[in-house]
Amino acid sequence: METVACNLCGSQQHTPVYEMPDRLFFPDEFFTVVECDHCGLGFVNPRPTIAEVQKYYPPEYYRTPPTSSHDRYVTRRFTQEASYLQELESRNGRKKLLDVGCANGDFPRFMAARGWEVEGVEISESSQRITDFLVHTQEFQDIPVNEPTYDAVTAWAVLEHVHNPMAYFQKASTVVKKGGLFVFLVTNFHSAASRYLFREDIPRHLYFFTRETVRQYLDKTGFTLEKEDNGRNVYKLAPNNWLSFFLRSRLRGKKFTYNDVPLTSKEFRRLHQLPNGIAAALQYAAYSPASVLDRMLWPAIEAAQVLTKNYGISTYAARKL
Ligand SMILES: [Zn+2]
Structure with a gap:
């Protein structure tokens, strides 16, 4: 790992914005995203060096379905x-x-x-x-x-x-x-997805x-x-979990951390060993009604974000x- 100065202005002064793990491959490894106090650039700091970062790009990362023209x-x-x-x-x-x-x-x-x-x-x-x-x-x-x-x-x-x-x-x-x-x-x-909703693909x-x-x-x-x-x-x-963020952070004035992010329906099914189906969907809705409502609200939330x-x-x- 290495600690770096701001790439844009060279300042060493920065403020932590959030912490989150590598959600794709190493869910136990957390990283801190900071914002430069001088120019506002966001960056992971400390971060994996160029040699270390290879580990976060395993072959599965590139295994996307083949695209056809x-x-x-x-x-x-x-x-x-x-x-x-x-x-x-x-x-x-x-x-x-x-x-x-x-x-x-x-x-x-x-x-x-x-x-x-x-x-x-x-x-x-x-x-x-x-x-x-x-x-x-x-x-x-x-x-x-x-x-x-x-x-x-x-x-x-x-x-x-x-x-x-x-x-x-x-x-x-x-x-x-x-x-x-x-x-x-x-x-x-500036977006909620990047700044508050843990949607960035870190690191x-x-x-x-x-x-x-x-x-x-x-x-x-x-x-x-x-x-x-x-x-x-x-x-x-997509602004996943915008509603959970809004309820906790904007209405109750509490910080929305990575621990406050509800499990996805897939993670929930895996945890409780539930087969995909109506029963699992109902249990998930009971576990996190906000997630279900959130998913329904996406089109409106996204439209508002694009507009602003x-x-x-x-x-x-x-x-x-
Ligand atoms: Zn800077």
């Missing part, structure tokens, strides 16, 4: 992601894209089909090998490209995972052509951004922020100056 959800997501690059497509000549954190390469492939020349960056050894276009297999800041080369660099849900986001912003500034775009999606540290997520901290990163690295989309069009971060720009996910498009 006919999958309607994925196609809709890629179409939404591509919309941020549309204005560049109307310019003359073939455009070049670098997708950082390209995983199995489906998004660059989608853009190649729209006429783009594509490259990717992917450091995960567990992700499947890509042979149909160039993929750099080192950290973004270490790829052997050191001049303005790309019309656009994209990074979908990547910056929260890396140990040094500033190096990523700086590298993007080096390799994006003047007038080109850096488009990235991150979780929103795989190490950094937590807001529009203010994103703006400061961009100012320091030669970009200007052109667009921020807060919402659930690309990825979702407090949803858990934000996409930013920044122009290279």
Whole structure:
């Protein structure tokens, strides 16, 4: 483990915001998320070093169901992601894209089909090998490209995972052509899901951004922020347990800690060895009526959050100056 200063402003002054474990793989290992007193950046501190963090990315982490280009959800997501690059497509000549954190390469492939020349960056050894276009297999800041080369660099849900986001912003500034775009999606540290509801994927997520901290990163690295989309069009971060949080924290004025989070229905069934069915559903409803009501309220809660720009996910498009 290592203790770090703020990646954005260098300050050593920060305040704990919450503690939670690695819910996916190591439920007994707790981590603290802090907020920089000076600039407001959120980060895990102390945190696993680059060598130590590998343990939190076991092969199961990458074992997502294979996506097919006919999958309607994925196609809709890629179409939404591509919309941020549309204005560049109307310019003359073939455009070049670098997708950082390209995983199995489906998004660059989608853009190649729209006429783009594509490259990717992917450091995960567990992700499947890509042979149909160039993929750099080192950290973004270490790829052997050191001049303005790309019309656009994209990074979908990547910056929260890396140990040094500033190096990523700086590298993007080096390799994006003047007038080109850096488009990235991150979780929103202003949202209830990120800040209060223990929905961040810790310690795989190490950094937590807001529009203010994103703006400061961009100012320091030669970009200007052109667009921020807060919402659930690309990825979702559902406000699970918002009602439990609201009842405890807002109505009763008590701190909502990880111990106050009700078991999920799946965890509840496992604990009581109940088969999935009506009987288990009724027992779960009796155990946590708030969870059941919460699930019913999601659409309304999410709609309100999107409307007030407090949803858990934000996409930013920044122009290279
Ligand atoms: Zn700071």
